[in-house]
Amino acid sequence: MTQPRAVKALLFDVFGTVVDWRSSVAVELQSALAPRGHQLDWEAMADDWRGRYQPAMQAIRSGARGYTILDVLHRENLDATLRAFGVTGLSEAELIELNEAWHRLRPWPDCVPGLGRLKRDFILGTLSNGNIALMVNLARFGSLPWDVILGAEITRSYKPSEATYLGSAAALGLAPGDCMMVAAHNEDLRAAQRLGMATAFVCRPTEHGPGQEVDLAPDGDWDYAAHSMQELADLLARA
Template sequence: MSLPAVKALTFDVFGTVVDWRTSIARELRAALEPAGHEFDWLQLADEWRGGYQPALEQVRSGARPWVTLDVLHHENLVELLAKHDIAELSESEIEELSHAWWRLDPWPDAVEGLSRLKQRFIIATLSNGNIALMVNLAKHGALPWDAILGAEISHSYKEQPITYLGSAEALGLRPDECAMVAAHNDDLVAAGALGFRTMYVNRPAEHGPGQTTDIRALHDFDIAATSLTDLARQLEC
């Protein structure tokens, strides 16, 4: 498919590029099982992730000042540990575990797909993840970004318009010269309303076998792809 005006692809990362659920389950197990704890580790990962949107909304609504996603992940982890009466981790161990989000594995198609897309387009994150998180995640998974954009450069969180517009502006591009790539319908709708082109990537396993949302494209996006390599194929990369 030809989209001649598009110069940059901006990517949602959690769920679209990396598999947060099984990665976080692995990290929780490695940290807690040696101390004798037994959980459904995937369910525990879901619980930690469950605090994500409520924490973002506190910032989006103005109920609290801007803080990075690393801070929110740390706070949500402390609450999760208290909920399950896990008290033996030291502050440094909690800090290290909170950085589990820096060590998420890419989906199997991600590195190849991004590398192919990079040959023709600028590729950049447009994520709620802060810069330190995104840089460490890129190093962990060999993700070949040209730029780390998104929430921290505008001190806002998706789906606030400035999060998208600030990333386009940072690249010196108009919104219509950028495409949002995401596995989440709401993210694409928000970007599309601001003039971004929209590219859906299907990730029906993001939340496990019981996933009921974002299992397909629900809107008339510019492209609907089954993977990042399929997206590269459709864009003739």
Template structure:
């Protein structure tokens, strides 16, 4: 792995556990209001709207908007679907910004702190910069730089997202390693010259997960945790 100067990270699912975090936020918000739903079903539906919303931007059916905007639009649809009414604008803002307060996987922070000693760490996420900054503060994620979709004005797997991140780091793609729990993300990065590290997160989507249950290609590194990734890169 000689020549790697920076690690660029997918965040949702790779570094943080979005599904359990959002379900808990929803339960905590609505329980005092004596409103009960299947909150895991709610977050699964919310996440299912994620890619179609970004595809509207990728296909240029609409101009670039940040993920907070897409999340809010999808949240409004789901509140109607789940027959949740009467929320104020402040309530909707609090719910939408639950994505700013996701919890890291148990190995994430320790692994990132170790990796930070030897490499520049940057986000390469579809999350907007304020979201990523607030998430870093909330969960003590030790990034050197917040980059990705908003910086590039494009959503992964658009090549601009990866290439603008490498450029902002002052590096060639071959000097960067993309770290992700998603084979499609790594595939897009490798096609542009990035090195690749697959971190296995087989419960990202809960017990019924059917995709990204393991590496689908011969990635440069395959590991089970950020700590294992740090140990591998020490060699």
């Protein structure tokens, strides 16, 4: 780790770092589809839906498609996942409700108390690929104490595009070095570090289920590494 430095704002990846998307989406899929007689591998279905996330954003990063919010991409990906699993016959209202599963993801148990402690000393904001409505609803659902919603929609770009990080810092009137990126994903931190942001890795070894093979440990020279938001709060309190 590098020597710690003073920062004014902590900016968080959300999906996987703050909220447990996999089990939350699996529960939502089961709740919506099991009463209709479907008996499916709900975790595999959640993985399939999430697996379409990066390719959908890459079309926008590459310039092949104009900026489109994540709610729309999630809906397109949901339609593809339902086809892949042989699910048909849902009404438009049911599809809309199911797509909003991403607005009802449960925080990891350490997050609300840990973020509450961090909020005493830092500006807390999202630096997520989620659109504003999604992030606001997720915060209200999970009692996440953000000061501000930043990231993809305000910059009209998706991580790891430089604009997503730099535009989020600029929206706060801060230089990149005044901000710390907090994420469970080493590549996210690498992109932020290249732009001068401080970095904190929070390990989420079950984000992708029991067979997870990536991001099991920090693999860069990050400023901090922790196993929970509570531990991160402890580390920053001692800095």
